[in-house]
Every structure is written in structure tokens, then in C-alpha cells.
Amino acid sequence: MAVTVMREVLADTLKDMMEKDERIVVMDADLASANGTFGLRDQFPGRAIDVGISEANMASMAAGMSAYGMKPYIVTFTAFASRRICDQLAISCAYAKQDVKIIATDAGVTAQTNGGTHMSLEDIGIVRSIPGTVVLDMVDGVQLRKALPVIHAHEGVVYVRMVRKDTPDVFDETHEFDLFKGTHMKEGKDLTIIASGIMVHEAMMAEKELKEAGINAEIIAIHCIKPIDQEMIIASARKTGKVMTLENHNIHGGLYSAVAEVLSEHCPVPMKAIGIKDHFGEVGKTRFLMEKYGMTKEDIVREAKVLCEK
Structure with a gap:
């Protein structure tokens, strides 16, 4: 069975999308190397930003960028994309009806040796309780690659939960992704x-x-x-x-x-x-x-x- 490195799919797909849409901005909180998005900084200066270890500020910045017509993507570990920024997701992003995409990596037990502090087992419950959000749990790299452009076209807060490292491929290239259908x-x-x-x-x-x-x-x-x-x-x-x-x-x-x-x-x-x-x-x-x-x-x-x- 084929195995895909999910963070590589994420970075490659974001690169393709950024080439087509100049409104896209990708923000990391000192985890670009871990999440595979570091190379976007050389390819898109000014549109791939490291905000430092300040995830709550990153979410607020994304909301502000959205208010000015940009298409922000924030990328960080799942625990930091949910527990740490819950208020900013609720008020600055969802309540304000902004178009913000949250890419949450290292889902659940796949956080592995990062341990309990970095292992979010409650993030879906947190984000799905916020009105107006869309909450996704990606199956494999094939689905992620097909999903991101569809997610991009959807207006609003979308929380994308994914594995960061190796994942067995369940789907093949014939898979047709529908945002809301199983x-x-x-x-x-x-x-x-x-x-x-x-x-x-x-x-x-x-x-x-x-x-x-x-x-x-x-x-x-x-x-x-x-x-x-x-x-x-x-x-x-x-x-x-x-x-x-x-x-x-x-x-x-x-x-x-x-x-x-x-x-x-x-x-x-x-x-x-x-x-x-x-x-x-x-x-x-x-x-x-x-x-x-x-x-x-x-x-x-x-x-x-x-x-x-x-």
C-alpha cells in the first residue's frame, strides 16, 4: 500500500494554489519546518509569514487580512489550532464572518512523542461547537490534495484536521471530493x-x-x-x-x-x-x-x- 507524507502534499498544493490566487497568505507560528511550509517563504515573499510563537495573534491577524479581501491560511499543530486560539476563532473569525482556513496538523495520537501537551483529542469538539464553522478530518494525502481547492472556494471558517507525517493511502486518483458528502x-x-x-x-x-x-x-x-x-x-x-x-x-x-x-x-x-x-x-x-x-x-x-x- 502506498504511503503519503501529508505535510508534503499540503505544501505542494498550497504552492499551486498561491500561484493561481495572489490573495492567499500562509501563516505559521514557528512550525513551518515541522509542517513542511518553510519553502513557501522563498517562493512567495510577503505571502508566507512566520508570526512567531503567538498562535492567538496569528488567528486575529488572519481575521484582519480576511476583512481586507485576502485569503488567509493558518498552519499549526492541532492543539494550538483549537485549544489555544478558541476565543479568536469564535469571535474574530466566525462571529465576524471572516474567510479563514485553519490547517491543523498532528491530529490526535499521530502527535506521537510530542506527548499529551501537543496531542489534541478534543479539537473537533471545540471547533464544531462554534457557530458557522466547517470541521474536516482528512483521510489521506490523495483526499487532502483534492480537498484544498474545494475548501478554498468555500467562504467562511474551515478547520482542516490532518496527519503531519506518513499516512497510508486509502483513496486513489479517481476519488471525487465533495465537501459535505461522505x-x-x-x-x-x-x-x-x-x-x-x-x-x-x-x-x-x-x-x-x-x-x-x-x-x-x-x-x-x-x-x-x-x-x-x-x-x-x-x-x-x-x-x-x-x-x-x-x-x-x-x-x-x-x-x-x-x-x-x-x-x-x-x-x-x-x-x-x-x-x-x-x-x-x-x-x-x-x-x-x-x-x-x-x-x-x-x-x-x-x-x-x-x-x-x-
Whole structure:
């Protein structure tokens, strides 16, 4: 399976977009090297800016630039793109109806050895609670490359959550990105598995083992957590009668919460959440942390079997 370095896709795609639209400004908070955007400074002097370790100021600067007709992108680690700048996102950007794009890297357990302070497991919950925001959790590099131009065309605050380093490719170049629509990865009848971000790959691996166990699982990839694709979720839940969510995030406030909000009103069915169970992060490699927090394909298969017995 091919593997893509997400920060390279980010930088290359932003470069292409900046060549086409002179309004785009990319801002970093002393993390351009880590996030792969350092080279944009040589290519676009004055339009690729390091604001220093001052993320809140960076968000306010982006709001001001937007008010003057520019198209600002702020790029920093997920923890700093949500917890640290929540007030500026809410008031300066969303409340003021500015056109600001937030690129949040090192999502969830992929922050790895940066540890608990840099490992945001609550960022989706924070940003999706702010009115008017769009919240995305990118699946792989192919999707990110196709998504950025579409995101650019959307007016308003868009929060783009992504892995910074290596990510297995789930999609190929035939993938068609729709900002607000989920993707049917596989049709099924016994169980609906709804996954976001890195957990889509895990879902696809688990599906093979479930098939061997006689469980025909439907797999849905949801990249847009807000506004979520209600139509696809409801239709699948009505067909299978059971739903499992997979996310690289706290189950409180993230994908599980978003799906449960939809189904509790329109199609109540038994549900199971795979994700972080209300913990802070810690130092560790991604696979170690996924095993510790019960997020691997083995965990998915085990819990799916229990859910299907109900």
C-alpha cells in the first residue's frame, strides 16, 4: 500500500494554489519546518509569514487580512489550532464572518512523542461547537490534495484536521471530493461502520476480518464532521440497524457525538464508539497509542461482533 507524507502534499498544493490566487497568505507560528511550509517563504515573499510563537495573534491577524479581501491560511499543530486560539476563532473569525482556513496538523495520537501537551483529542469538539464553522478530518494525502481547492472556494471558517507525517493511502486518483458528502467505501447489510481520518484505513482492514467471521459490514468514510452527511448516515442505519463509529479523537464531542445526535432524532439504533475514552494523550508511537486506547482493527472486530449479537 502506498504511503503519503501529508505535510508534503499540503505544501505542494498550497504552492499551486498561491500561484493561481495572489490573495492567499500562509501563516505559521514557528512550525513551518515541522509542517513542511518553510519553502513557501522563498517562493512567495510577503505571502508566507512566520508570526512567531503567538498562535492567538496569528488567528486575529488572519481575521484582519480576511476583512481586507485576502485569503488567509493558518498552519499549526492541532492543539494550538483549537485549544489555544478558541476565543479568536469564535469571535474574530466566525462571529465576524471572516474567510479563514485553519490547517491543523498532528491530529490526535499521530502527535506521537510530542506527548499529551501537543496531542489534541478534543479539537473537533471545540471547533464544531462554534457557530458557522466547517470541521474536516482528512483521510489521506490523495483526499487532502483534492480537498484544498474545494475548501478554498468555500467562504467562511474551515478547520482542516490532518496527519503531519506518513499516512497510508486509502483513496486513489479517481476519488471525487465533495465537501459535505461522505464516501461509501463498501456496501453491507449487517453493521454500519462510520470512520473518519486515520480510522478509515483501520476500518477497511477490520472489514476483511469481519467478512471472514460472517459479518457483512458497510463502511462509510466521513471527512466532514460538521455539517455531517445526515442523509447517508440515516439511510445506512435504517438498512443495517447497528452503527459503530471510529475516530482518532475523544468520543465526547467528536464523530460519535455528531452521529449520535443525528440518529437519536431520526433513526435510533444500537451504537458503539471506538476512540479515546475521555483521556489526555501521552508520549508514544501512533500504533502503541492506538493499542492502548482500543483503536486497532482487532478492537474494531471484537466490538463489532459484540454489537452484532445484540
